[in-house]
Amino acid sequence: MMSELVKNADQIKISRPYRLYCIGDSNCLAFRDLLVDIPYSQESAFFYTTYVPGLKAETIHTSKDGLHPQFKMVLQTYSLIFEDDSPLHLSYRFHVHSNIFAAGQALISPVILIIAGDIDLRGKIYHLVTEDTDVILPDEIPYARVPNSRIIPIDLVKAEIQDIVDSLVRGAAELQSKYGARVFIHGVNPPTLDEERFANINEYRMIASKRYKLSWLFNRLLEAECAENGIAYFDIWQDTTKDGYLRPEYELDGVHLAPEAVAFTLKHLFTAISLSSINKTNYVRYRMALPRAANRRAHLTDSDRPTFIKLHADTLRAEQFVKLLQSEGVATTDCRGNFDWVIATNYPAGMRLVELSAEDLRIIGDILESSPIAPAIKGFLGSDFICISCRLTINSGDLNGSAPRLSVAAPDGVIKAVLIVEGTDFKLLDPNDTATEAFRLSPGDLILYQPNALRGVTVGKSRVLELTLMPRLAGQSSVVVNAGINDWPADPFHYSLHGMPVHGAQGRLTISAPSIVYAETIGGEVTSDFLKESRTGLEVVSKLQKPHRVKNIIKRLFVT
């Protein structure tokens, strides 16, 4: 075995997945050590999961103790913050960047998924509604009232839940504001349906309809509070319930959902990540990249370069490019402010982003690298380049008269470009918000501009390809990065180690669990005796009736 390994050592493939951090109650164990291939990319992500036994949403942030120590511990354990409590990814210290660069790590805002609330529900919130009482949800949510039960005003129950929700969201908001983390809150899962098992585990009875109502209410309050505080929220009720109740195939053990439900969380999480914005950008990293640019020419600073240059379609011969982009007919994503478009008022309901396929990105990469576009960009930038953000935006013109504006702040050494796919008016605004240049552009025209020298760029009804370009590091391959998990600005350093050229086609979500250890749910060392004695462990096995699933679970139990 060893000899085979040595013989094929040069074939060892390495990858460095994104780190995703998950903190929560036992429901987070479904994500322990998950390795996930991210759709529409060659990227993968690995879950660093911290299970906090007994974690309550109510204690995540208290006025007395502040943020729950476990959350800070995660940041410290994974070196995401320094001893002085400052976040590493926003550091200006040279040696930090140097070390991170050497480690081939992405220096990005950490993604933290919080899963909490289940213990609050079972330990406190369910007790608000006793055996002889019930609640009626607003909005005609059709959960029947238990006969002969007295109604408790829903407003009173909401007020009690709100206190708990507030703590959870306060904690998330602090992670986001103080540490610059990207925080995602997972709503509580639909309760399991097995009444007897619920009673055995929790030592009290509560019929399913009441548990559903209170869980649903918890999620709605949580969702509203998250929206209020700019925290991303999602839950998987739509995916796992039918007629408002959990589908039997997702029932596991009276508390947790079956592992199959994990896929739904991932779907929502990656969607939420792609729609989220990085509020704080570490421009230092980009400045540090400048001296390392490949084929660097002397004038690499912004002051050496004109504010913009305009290249005409007939010069660029970009017909293939334009034709490709014009054929993209389906708008898939609402355009949001975080995608650079800055519309202070009149949210751009008429704007959409087209999600470019991996094949699109590959073609775009080829065209960008071909003549005469590549020399044009290289001439303006002053070095070889990589494209760290690329997206096709459609402005249908239904914007109540306000022209969409591209925000232009960017790190030193980063330039932007707009390729016109449909003819449009185009204006460059100076720092005083005055239009210094106005053009009528045709399909195939390309504008390269220095974002920091402008106040903004506006376009009319059109579709345009937005590009963000920065110097390519020595030894780095050409890269075209869609705004995906990294959002903008995509982190070019992450790709430098692996030389990943262009995002490849995947189009699927695959999950592997190299070391899911169910023993984590019960704690302690996993031994055969322990398994025999462990009620939870035995229940996990006995719950799964299908032979192959039992085998899988047993295997997972013993792999540590």
Added chain:
Amino acid sequence: MNSRKANYSTCPYNEIDPSQRWDRSIASVSSYDIDPGVIGRVPALSPTTRIGAAGSCFAQYISETLRNVGYNFFDAEPPPQWLKEDKRKAYGYGIYSARYGNIYTALQLTQLLQRSLNKFAASDEVWAEDGRFLDPFRPRLTPSGYPSLAELVADREDHLNAVQRLFKEVEVFVFTLGLTETWLRNSDGAALPVCPGCGVGEYDSKAYSFKNFDVSEVTEHLTEFMSLLASVNPNAKVILTVSPVPLAASFESHNVLLSTSYSKAVLRVAAQAIVSRFVNASYFPSYEIITQTFNNSEYFETNRRNVTAAGVSHVMRCFFRHVANADFDQLHFVEKKAATVSAAEIVCDEEELARALAMRQIASSENSDKN
């Protein structure tokens, strides 16, 4: 001319009880010790007697005090055990024996009992405000109404079941008569606790009518209540009182002081008539203790309307002496919590009228400023 010597030897007043004489029971007694007693056969309360209460806002003093001194105050619609004290009253729990809020008129009380027994077909009218729903019979039950019509309907059903249980199981029911003026809903004759448009609901002269009951009407309403109560609970005893709190505002076109004296006189007479008619009814003189001249109006606060804590204590002292054969001051020391509540803790719908008038005054002064 020789004056004739008066002969009192055969005067029937010679045999009257000292309490029947002003000089013995009022003029020569310290204010603190004045005790007018009761009228009728009062029930003998013990700490285990199931006591219910309803009425105008003054009735809250009685219900809260009974609860605070540890008597068996009957709560047919109790709050959730986890409910904090600050929210209890805001949602109408424990103020009375069920969450019916203030009941100002005898007709309102009678109709409540009738509704609980399905003997009064009230309209399904609901007031909607800002996406919330209000029950016209209890418009201030919660801080901002119900979030859904379904909850309002379900809660009303629960409430009427609780009211029915209260009247079927109560042993002694204390009712404080408050007003003769009221607003009736034209469609079904229902007496409402508040005038629509004064803070809640919307006034519509075609839908609602003002009514000021006279003695015969109030007596008739109380008689109907007593008869209906007896039909479901023959052993129930009733203690009637009259609220000493003056009207906040009158819809009659004369001074509110005159409306107050009319209203209290009518209620007092009607109460006396009921005590004469029903052996299970008695009268307790809250009204007299607070309003009579022996205390030089010291039982009213500076607004001459709210009753002082000393006044409430005097009332409860007399109440416990005659109705429970207990020393209220001793009970007071037994409990950790203050035995009586302050005026600020009383939930008073009538004060909404004063607020409505104040708002109007502010609006008109703002308009005159603009002009």
